Amino acid sequence: MVKVSSASVPTHPKAEDFFIQSNDKYEKGDYQAAIAAYSQAIVLNPNYVEAYNRRGNARRALGDxxxxxxxxxxxxxN
Structure with a gap:
């Protein structure tokens, strides 16, 4: 009999996780938070073209x- 632990296995956030969060924040108009989350996605994946594009959109929305x-x-x- 194999006993399976009920303890959760910690996972490291992925670029896609931050990208999804960013899109949600952007859609709610929270551009500063979206920029921060897109930036995290880019840190994890410096070649994340869509994250750069969408962060650019958020910056443009703020007049930057x-x-x-x-x-x-x-x-x-990229």
Whole structure:
């Protein structure tokens, strides 16, 4: 008989986890929180093109056109 532990196994957050959180925050209009979560996704996956694009959209929504352009350029470089 095999006994299975009921203890949860810790998992490390993945870029996709932060990306999903970001999209939710963006849709709610919380652009600062969305930018922070997109940034976490990018830290975990520096080639995450869609995270750069969407972070650029959030920055543009806040009037940070320079930051948005930098993100769009980073996306196109990947």
């Amino acid at each position: 056109n320079k930051g948005a352009l930098a993100d769009y350029n980073a996306a196109s470089a």
